[in-house]
Amino acid sequence: MYETLSLYIDGEFLEGEGRVEQDVFDPATGERLGRLPHASRADLDRALAAAQRAFESWRTVSPMERGAILRKVGELSRARAKEIGRNITLDQGKPLAEAVGEVMRCADHCDWHAEEGRRIYGRVVPPRLPNVRQLVLREPIGVCAAFTPWNFPYNQAIRKIAAAIAAGCTIILKGPEDSPSAVVAIARLFHEAGLPPGVLNVVWGVPHEVSEYLIASPIVRKVSFTGSVPVGKQLAALAGSHMKRITMELGGHSPVIVCDDAEIERAAAMLAAFKFTNAGQVCVSPTRFFIQEKAWDRFMARFTEASRGVKVGAGIAPGTTMGPLAHARRVSAMADFVQDARERGARIEVGGERIGDTGHFFAPTVIVAPPDDARIMQSEPFGPVAACVPFKELDEAIGRANSLPYGLSSYAFTGSSKRALRIQNGIEAGMVNINHFGQGLPELPFGGIQDSGMGSEGGTETFDGYLVTKLVTQMD
CATH class of the missing domain: 3.40.309.10 (Aldehyde Dehydrogenase; Chain A, domain 2)
Structure with a gap:
């Protein structure tokens, strides 16, 4: 059976229930696979509030506990790769072996972020006076908004989710409406793995309407986007107008x-x-x-x-x-x-x-x-x-x-x-x-320069966009 499509907000899976819906088709046959609900303005507000509320507690959760959830998602990804991969093939089109391989490789991203999240270190800076202590701390930036494309729907989503969660952030993700099954599957795996409500939220809708609303919200502190150069430039400009941190992985040639x-x-x-x-x-x-x-x-x-x-x-x-x-x-x-x-x-x-x-x-x-x-x-x-x-x-x-x-x-x-x-x-x-x-x-940085974007996903660099630097200097 094809995935039952839904929103995922504050720990709940929300289906049509009177919401605007769009058809999802198989690109190989033109057959309709399912109906995808779009988030209403109230749904987006609920997702923002849930992510903000969850951040206050998730930011203090032990990296070991965050890592345990990520490793569980990795295990579930491997166990269900054939089922999830089949649905990716149905709504995205790639050969089944490629789709299953995409899910299997993403389990490695969960495992790597689970371990590397334990190594987000600050440092002690030697002071100039003997009664001064200087600390540099790296802290989670807050609520993140992420937008992912249709070509690798599982891979692109899990990279952003794993980095945000391992860093102690919460995240609202708008995946690809044309190939949504992978992102819904990811939400189900995190839900089953015990991720607290509100840490991950999944919404759908008209892309520019959702992105503009989320990026403009004062609750969102960081924006991550993978997609085309023209759209990336538009979102970067919008995020810049609100002084929001961005990671942009855009097209190439x-x-x-x-x-x-x-x-x-x-x-x-x-x-x-x-x-x-x-x-x-x-x-x-x-x-x-x-x-x-x-x-x-x-x-x-x-x-x-x-x-x-x-x-x-x-x-x-x-x-x-x-x-x-x-x-x-x-x-x-x-x-x-x-x-x-x-x-x-x-x-x-x-x-x-x-x-x-x-x-x-x-x-x-x-x-x-x-x-x-x-x-x-x-x-x-x-x-x-x-x-x-x-x-x-x-x-x-x-x-x-x-x-x-x-x-x-x-x-x-x-x-x-x-x-x-x-x-x-x-x-x-x-x-x-x-x-x-x-x-x-997962252990290597992935990103471009010039019109192909800014920032990296993967490697230790992946956390740079999800952390802020705080200096603490204290005199006794």
Whole structure:
């Protein structure tokens, strides 16, 4: 059975009961899965009041007790990964194996935050006078408002919830209305794990209406958002007008540099598998491929072969390796990228068109040699489209990789330590992956620079946005 959709406020699951509701659909079939209730203004006020009240006690709860709840949620996530993953596949579209894997990996985030929450340390600063004691304390910031996207609905929500809870904060989360089952499942797991009422609250509604109302509330002290650059800038401006702390993990347009001394076939196979993960609907998906001329033929032969081998279908169907796009509008967007590239002289080597008339399916697509002013080279496609261009010298590739105002993730493949050092020093991005894809682990910071956002989630840096610094200086 598909998840029973609800709000979660002050420890209670609230269904329709006269509230405005919206339909939730399966992007592979168009079938209606359920009805999602929207929070009324009274619901939002109740969530704010509950979070504020809960914060007064939760902030003093032992880190060991907070950690025990997080570890329990991790255990429950592993135990119910297949059930939760199936519902993610139904409302988001990704293949079942990817959805179950997302839930399993998120259990690690719960475990890591449970442990690291015990290590939020202050410090003693040596005084200038013998009768003075100077302490620097790190304290929870308060009530947090978080907004998470549809592409990784479990992962993006659990990162924010675990960090806030481990830091001693309370949180109101508005998840993705198009793929809501994962967030409702998270609320059920925390409820079952014994999280006190009000520490976590889940609301739904018209995105801009909910975000504007929560961010403007004096109760909310911190805002966390994962999503597009334009929306992130709007929310950052709104939060800034109220002097609220923010963490923004926004879109990117990830460059890939493949040098001629790399393991070419291995790089091509790895990149093809990663490119079409979640139908390319990944903020760190490789999108601009810069291939050194001497490696071009070998790379393209293997990359296009692997791209043609992707099995597209309903995520729930056995053997599917790429599901549908999450929305009909994404199919049109992919077609526009392809048409623009073709008009500018690029060659469509693989795919380039919609598949079938039912569901939101678009073929894995490889565009060869688009000019730098083509849309695919300027704007994040957020779909199964890869642009491949040759380069001669490494400095040229680094310059082209850095030519856009984004800086989330980047990738490079080389067998030379000298080139690897040049790349890691030269690439302007929050994350640089060389010869593998190593980002996204709970112990590592995840975030971008420039238009791709500010702040990090994961690693010890994850708590920076949820803590305030207090100086205590005392003279005897």
